[in-house]
Amino acid sequence: MAGRLTSLLGFGRDEPIGPLDYGRRWWMRLIVGLTFVFLYAPIVVLIAYSFNDSRRNIVWVRFTTDWYVKAIHDQSLLVAFGNSLTIAIINTLLSTVLGTLTALLLWRFRFPLRPVYEGAIALPIVIPEICMGVAMMAFFAWIGWPNDLPWPISLSNIVIAHVAFSFPFVAVIIRARLAGFNRELEDAAKDLGATEWRTLLDIIVPYLKPALVAGALISFTLSLDDFVITFFTAGPDTITLPVKIFSMVRFSVTPEVNAASTVLVVITVVTTVLALRLQNAGQKAGSSG
Amino acid sequence: MENWRKHPLVFWAFSLPPSFWLVFFFLVPLTLVWGYSFSEKRGIIGTELTFTLDNYLRALEPIYLEILWKSLGMAAAATAICLVVGYPVAFAIAFASERLKPWLLLLVILPFWINILIRTYALIAVFRTRGYANFAYEDLWNAANWVLNTVGLGQLQLIGERFEPMALLYNNAAVVAGIVYAFFPFMVLPLYANIEKLDRSFMEASLDLGAGHWRTFFSVVFPLTWHGALSGIVIVFIPALGAFFIPELLGGTDSQMIGNVIERQFKSANDWPFGAALSFLLMYATFFALALRALVAGRKGGGALDA
Numbered sequence: 121m122a123g124r125l126t127s128l129l130g131f132g133r134d135e136p137i138g139p140l141d142y143g144r145r146w147w148m149r150l151i152v153g154l155t156f157v158f159l160y161a162p163i164v165v166l167i168a169y170s171f172n173d174s175r176r177n178i179v180w181v182r183f184t185t186d187w188y189v190k191a192i193h194d195q196s197l198l199v200a201f202g203n204s205l206t207i208a209i210i211n212t213l214l215s216t217v218l219g220t221l222t223a224l225l226l227w228r229f230r231f232p233l234r235p236v237y238e239g240a241i242a243l244p245i246v247i248p249e250i251c252m253g254v255a256m257m258a259f260f261a262w263i264g265w266p267n268d269l270p271w272p273i274s275l276s277n278i279v280i281a282h283v284a285f286s287f288p289f290v291a292v293i294i295r296a297r298l299a300g301f302n303r304e305l306e307d308a309a310k311d312l313g314a315t316e317w318r319t320l321l322d323i324i325v326p327y328l329k330p331a332l333v334a335g336a337l338i339s340f341t342l343s344l345d346d347f348v349i350t351f352f353t354a355g356p357d358t359i360t361l362p363v364k365i366f367s368m369v370r371f372s373v374t375p376e377v378n379a380a381s382t383v384l385v386v387i388t389v390v391t392t393v394l395a396l397r398l399q400n401a402g403q404k405a406g407s408s409g
Numbered sequence: 410m411e412n413w414r415k416h417p418l419v420f421w422a423f424s425l426p427p428s429f430w431l432v433f434f435f436l437v438p439l440t441l442v443w444g445y446s447f448s449e450k451r452g453i454i455g456t457e458l459t460f461t462l463d464n465y466l467r468a469l470e471p472i473y474l475e476i477l478w479k480s481l482g483m484a485a486a487a488t489a490i491c492l493v494v495g496y497p498v499a500f501a502i503a504f505a506s507e508r509l510k511p512w513l514l515l516l517v518i519l520p521f522w523i524n525i526l527i528r529t530y531a532l533i534a535v536f537r538t539r540g541y542a543n544f545a546y547e548d549l550w551n552a553a554n555w556v557l558n559t560v561g562l563g564q565l566q567l568i569g570e571r572f573e574p575m576a577l578l579y580n581n582a583a584v585v586a587g588i589v590y591a592f593f594p595f596m597v598l599p600l601y602a603n604i605e606k607l608d609r610s611f612m613e614a615s616l617d618l619g620a621g622h623w624r625t626f627f628s629v630v631f632p633l634t635w636h637g638a639l640s641g642i643v644i645v646f647i648p649a650l651g652a653f654f655i656p657e658l659l660g661g662t663d664s665q666m667i668g669n670v671i672e673r674q675f676k677s678a679n680d681w682p683f684g685a686a687l688s689f690l691l692m693y694a695t696f697f698a699l700a701l702r703a704l705v706a707g708r709k710g711g712g713a714l715d716a
């Protein structure tokens with residue numbers, strides 16, 4: 121045990137540590153180890169406590185799934201979760217299409233003010249979220265957005281805001297994939313008489329498929345995870361899960377919050393890991409083909 | 410790339426839908442808020458564009474100026490911590506074995522994909538009076554107390570009579586820790602990308618010629634990787650400056666940041682012109698930081714999206 125520990129810390133290896141073997145210096149490992157503890161311990165504790173049979177959640181009592189059962193029976197939590205999913209799905213469809221069009225536009229065409237356009241498209245990614253949040257809030261108030269629309273329609277202002285910040289991210293992902301596209305394929309298709317539309321559907325879209333799926337999954341998690349912008353655009357009847365969690369955290373911290381948070385974390389992490397894998401697989405196939 | 414005139418129909422088909430969205434649902438809202446920032450409040454909900462600078466001048470009143478400085482200070486402190494810790498972590502990843510590297514990278518990126526709000530909430534359980542940091546501190550205290558008693562120094566009460574938990578939550582330090590926790594991966598990734606690209610023979614040469622590791626870092630590594638550091642600083646500092654739920658959840662009554670004031674102006678205080686001015690102060694700071702980065706790093710080709 122002690123031997124394993126010292127070798128883990130970089131002491132007990134036979135071969136000497138090379139001058140650039142920073143990964144094997146004990147102080148380096150200490151910093152990295154402590155950083156990962158700092159990054160992960162709170163999340164592990166949060167998830168563990170969603171299974172803890174104690175209301176105050178200070179010491180571990182025993183394993184239970186009661187908090188999940190409670191969360192499932194909490195009507196407002198379920199409504200918020202339903203809203204979040206609905207918004208995320210519609211957002212995914214719209215921002216994947218818009219992001220792909222943006223990427224194709226910037227990949228294919230030279231046009232006046234192109235650098236300005238590129239800068240403007242990147243703006244939603246770089247500005248502080250709160251600025252965008254208040255801008256959307258002010259905008260919908262200014263055009264007199266009605267507050268009493270029937271259910272799925274009532275979410276559309278949140279969807280509009282989400283699409284505005286997520287389609288530039290999709291564009292980044294699609295552009296990365298397009299950079300490796302062999303344009304001769306497109307030329308060949310057109311030489312052989314394919315229309316623009318046919319070329320797009322039969323040549324470009326199949327090539328883009330991994331990036332399209334990755335972009336769709338990323339825009340899904342961006343929307344599902346967003347708190348700040350939704351916080352400013354949501355009305356009392358259009359609460360999403362992160363907004364609901366925020367109000368729960370502010371007013372009463374119970375393990376139910378941990379359970380709801382765990383569900384959200386699991387969904388977004390799984391979706392993202394899938395997206396990353398697809399994107400990597402796509403890049404590998406792209407570079408070899 | 411082809412000229413758009415060659416296929417104008419395709420060009421418009423590609424450009425109209427995203428441009429429509431960008432203009433109407435992003436640029437128009439921003440311009441609207443920009444307009445509000447030069448407007449005056451009329452009645453309860455009305456505003457009138459009078460091209461006044463009063464809203465910006467109000468931000469310079471002592472009470473708000475203090476909050477502005479505090480926000481800058483906390484964001485700068487958090488960015489500095491990210492930079493100081495980020496370098497060794499990025500180094501360790503760049504110099505890790507090929508087998509370990511993707512896993513270490515994944516470990517750094519993964520927190521990105523966990524909701525920031527939830528991560529902030531998770532910190533509460535660690536920092537509160539009956540939280541993990543204090544439990545660990547209590548164990549240390551008890552151990553030290555036991556040692557002191559055993560060696561016969563127990564009467565002197567060198568470490569206090571009883572264990573006192575530290576007040577870790579609801580102060581400025583907790584907010585800084587929360588910001589570091591939220592945005593740390595933003596710092597590591599550009600640093601890693603730059604260290605990875607670094608030609609290692611420079612470092613070998615420096616070490617061979619007798620420079621120590623510190624000297625090598627400051628004379629060789631840092632000058633060659635500071636583009637990455639600058640990117641990291643900009644992308645940590647901007648969201649840190651605009652943070653509002655982190656101070657709300659982790660901060661005390663005097664840990665307000667600009668974000669909290671903006672939120673109040675738009676929600677409970679209902680003073681949109683003033684909130685708009687503060688929000689645009691953040692925007693100006695953002696543009697300034699981005700321009701600075703572009704200027705200093707030089708235009709190395711590629712658009713803003715490649716950053």
